[in-house]
Structure formats: structure tokens, C-alpha cells
Amino acid sequence: MASSEILHVGIDLGTSRSAISASNGERFVVDSFVGWPADMVAKKILKRTVLIGHEAVANRTMLDLHRPLERGLLKEGSDKDVEAVRELLRHLLGLVGAKKNGKVDSSNVRAVVGVPAAALRTNKQYLRNSMKGIVDSLMIVSEPFAVAYGLNALLHTMIIDIGAGTTDFCVMKGRYPTEEDQRTLTIAGDSIDTHLVKLIEEHYPQANVTLFMVREWKEKFSFVGTPTQRANVVAPVKGVPTELDITNEIKAACETILPPIVETMLDLLSRVEPEFQERVRNNIILSGGGGLIRNLPKMLEDSLRQVGGGKVTYMEDPVFVGSDGGLALALDAPDSDWERLSA
Ligand SMILES: Nc1ncnc2c1ncn2[C@@H]1O[C@H](COP(=O)(O)OP(=O)(O)OP(=O)(O)O)[C@@H](O)[C@H]1O
Numbered sequence: 001m002a003s004s005e006i007l008h009v010g011i012d013l014g015t016s017r018s019a020i021s022a023s024n025g026e027r028f029v030v031d032s033f034v035g036w037p038a039d040m041v042a043k044k045i046l047k048r049t050v051l052i053g054h055e056a057v058a059n060r061t062m063l064d065l066h067r068p069l070e071r072g073l074l075k076e077g078s079d080k081d082v083e084a085v086r087e088l089l090r091h092l093l094g095l096v097g098a099k100k101n102g103k104v105d106s107s108n109v110r111a112v113v114g115v116p117a118a119a120l121r122t123n124k125q126y127l128r129n130s131m132k133g134i135v136d137s138l139m140i141v142s143e144p145f146a147v148a149y150g151l152n153a154l155l156h157t158m159i160i161d162i163g164a165g166t167t168d169f170c171v172m173k174g175r176y177p178t179e180e181d182q183r184t185l186t187i188a189g190d191s192i193d194t195h196l197v198k199l200i201e202e203h204y205p206q207a208n209v210t211l212f213m214v215r216e217w218k219e220k221f222s223f224v225g226t227p228t229q230r231a232n233v234v235a236p237v238k239g240v241p242t243e244l245d246i247t248n249e250i251k252a253a254c255e256t257i258l259p260p261i262v263e264t265m266l267d268l269l270s271r272v273e274p275e276f277q278e279r280v281r282n283n284i285i286l287s288g289g290g291g292l293i294r295n296l297p298k299m300l301e302d303s304l305r306q307v308g309g310g311k312v313t314y315m316e317d318p319v320f321v322g323s324d325g326g327l328a329l330a331l332d333a334p335d336s337d338w339e340r341l342s343a
């Protein structure tokens with residue numbers, strides 16, 4: 001196969017959204033939801049066999065809806081979730097134009113797929129199987145490694161990627177990271193949402209709130225430490241729209257992720273060779289939607305003081321950083337680093 005015909009892609013397979021960057025310059029992001037019409041009525045209305053992304057969310061009452069990567073793992077045992085991942089991947093490849101005669105053509109696609117570090121450990125074979133027939137050559141890497149590669153932060157850095165399902169850590173030592181260099185915690189955006197619902201229900205027992213509502217409020221008001229504004233929201237209380245002050249609840253819910261993140265960060269740092277520890281401490285990079293929590297870099301820096309201080313930065317535009325990193329890897333990787341799925 002001539003290299004000019006090869007389509008290289010980087011895919012960030014996320015719990016809440018998935019992104020693709022392709023060597024033909026195309027980039028797309030979709031919500032990681034896949035749904036099939038629930039019955040004949042739904043089929044009649046939707047006139048489609050499968051819906052993906054925000055379309056699936058918007059039509060969810062008519063669908064058998066799947067979010068295939070909950071808590072950062074491909075849900076094994078459920079054929080529907082495997083099929084959902086396959087649909088999601090086909091959809092992403094279709095968006096960037098990997099098509100022949102209207103169908104997704106996998107024969108010339110080389111994909112680097114970033115997944116949570118824990119999925120890499122426990123789900124790799126499963127992920128590989130789910131990609132058969134969809135791509136020709138595959139490299140599965142951890143999400144934070146793809147981010148590091150995209151930022152060219154390859155030496156003496158630590159990436160902390162706070163997503164929806166998982167928080168992934170990776171220390172970069174100038175080579176492919178090993179298992180010891182990486183960690184995954186299942187506390188992240190989704191667990192904050194669950195806490196927030198509980199805390200609001202405790203404070204305002206009469207109020208009606210859903211996960212969907214609190215996620216929006218969190219994304220608007222999230223912070224840790226000292227509040228700079230009040231978080232006033234409107235929710236139905238016994239059916240009457242009522243203003244609620246949820247500042248304390250937002251703070252408490254967002255702060256639940258701090259102790260485990262600090263503990264894991266310090267533990268990984270303590271395992272870095274002593275003469276490089278200071279450099280890593282000064283090169284800690286936050287990514288993922290959860291990294292947008294106000295004041296989080298500062299709180300993490302405060303916790304680094306006990307070990308000599310450090311610098312935590314947040315990268316501004318996190319949407320494509322993982323998929324762009326995957327694409328850069330795909331373009332750089334020699335033939336020997338790829339797995340052929342359709343040999
Ligand atoms: N401003 C914000 N403040 C706090 N959280 C936010 C903000 N914006 C987005 N989030 C949260 O970030 C999470 C989504 O982040 P991201 O897109 O990085 O996740 P993902 O890659 O799909 O998930 P994962 O990496 O766990 O597979 C969601 O929980 C979302 O609510």
C-alpha cells in the first residue's frame with residue numbers, strides 16, 4: 001500500500017465525548033452516545049437504524065441508549081456495548097471521510113486510539129477485537145500519553161487528565177510509558193455529578209434535580225477553595241421554579257476529587273528518580289474537562305509545597321489535544337509499532 005493512500009487518524013475514545021483528528025486535516029468531536037430505535041414506533045418516526053452523538057441524546061426517549069465506556073472501561077459482557085463502540089468508531093471514521101462507495105473503508109486506515117490507562121491494562125484484547133474490520137492497523141495507547149505526545153511534553157513531565165469517567169495520570173520519561181508510570185482513578189466529572197445531586201437533595205429535600213441539570217450547573221460554577229461568586233440556580237420545588245444557592249454544594253462536590261488526586265500525584269512523584277523529581281514537579285499539566293474547575297491548579301500547587309513546590313498548568317483547548325496527539329503518534333510511528341488487524 002502506498003503511504004500516500006494511508007489515512008492516519010488519532011482517536012480519543014472518551015466516556016462523555018470522543019474526538020478524531022485525521023491526516024487529511026479533518027477533525028470532529030461527538031458525544032459518546034449510541035442508540036438504536038427501541039421498537040417499531042420509534043423506527044417509524046426516526047427512519048434510521050442507529051443514532052450517534054447529540055442526535056442520540058436528543059432522541060433518547062425513543063432509543064435503547066448506550067454510553068459504552070462507563071468509568072473508563074469498555075463494558076465487557078454486553079454485546080450491545082461492543083457494537084456501540086464499533087458504531088461510534090465507524091461514525092468517526094465516516095466523518096473524516098474514510099469512505100469508499102458510501103461505506104466506511106477500513107483497508108487503508110491506521111488508527112492510534114487513546115483510552116483510559118486502566119482500560120489499556122484490563123480491556124486491551126477486548127478493545128482490539130472490537131476494532132477488527134474497522135481499521136487496518138492499530139495502536140492502543142493511554143489517553144494521557146496521547147496528550148503528552150500532542151503537547152510535545154515527553155520528558156520529565158506529568159499529565160493529569162480529568163475526564164468524565166476517569167482521572168488518568170502519566171509520568172513521561174522520554175519513552176513509551178510503562179505501567180508503573182501510569183495510574184487511573186475512577187473519580188472524575190461523573191463522580192462529582194453524583195455527589196452534587198446528593199448534596200443538593202440533602203440541603204433542599206423538596207427540590208427536583210437531575211444529573212443532567214447538575215452537570216450543567218457544575219460546568220458553569222465549578223470551583224475549589226474560596227468562592228469568588230455565588231452559584232444561584234433555578235430548579236422546581238414542588239413544581240414551582242425556585243432560586244437555590246448551591247455554592248457550598250458545588251464546592252464540596254468539586255473538592256471530593258482533591259484528596260485522591262493529590263495522593264496519587266505525590267505517590268507517582270515519589271517514584272521518579274530523585275534527581276528528576278524537581279523537573280517533573282515543575283511540569284505538571286492538567287487536561288480534560290475536569291481540569292477546568294476554577295482554582296484547581298492553585299490547590300494542587302499548594303499541596304506540592306510539602307515536597308518542595310511545583311507548577312501546575314492547564315491547557316486551554318482540551319477538546320482535540322488527545323486526538324491530535326494520537327495523530328502525531330500515528331504519523332511518527334514506524335511500521336514495527338503497529339498491529340495489523342486485517343493481515
Ligand atoms: N467548566 C467545567 N468545570 C468542571 N467540569 C467540567 C467543566 N467542563 C466540563 N467538565 C466536565 O468534564 C467532563 C468531560 O471531560 P472530557 O471531555 O475530558 O471527558 P472524556 O474524555 O469524555 O472522559 P474520560 O477521559 O473519562 O473517558 C464531564 O464530566 C464534564 O461535566
Ligand SMILES: [Mg+2]
Nearest residue numbers: 014143163288
Ligand atoms: Mg478523556
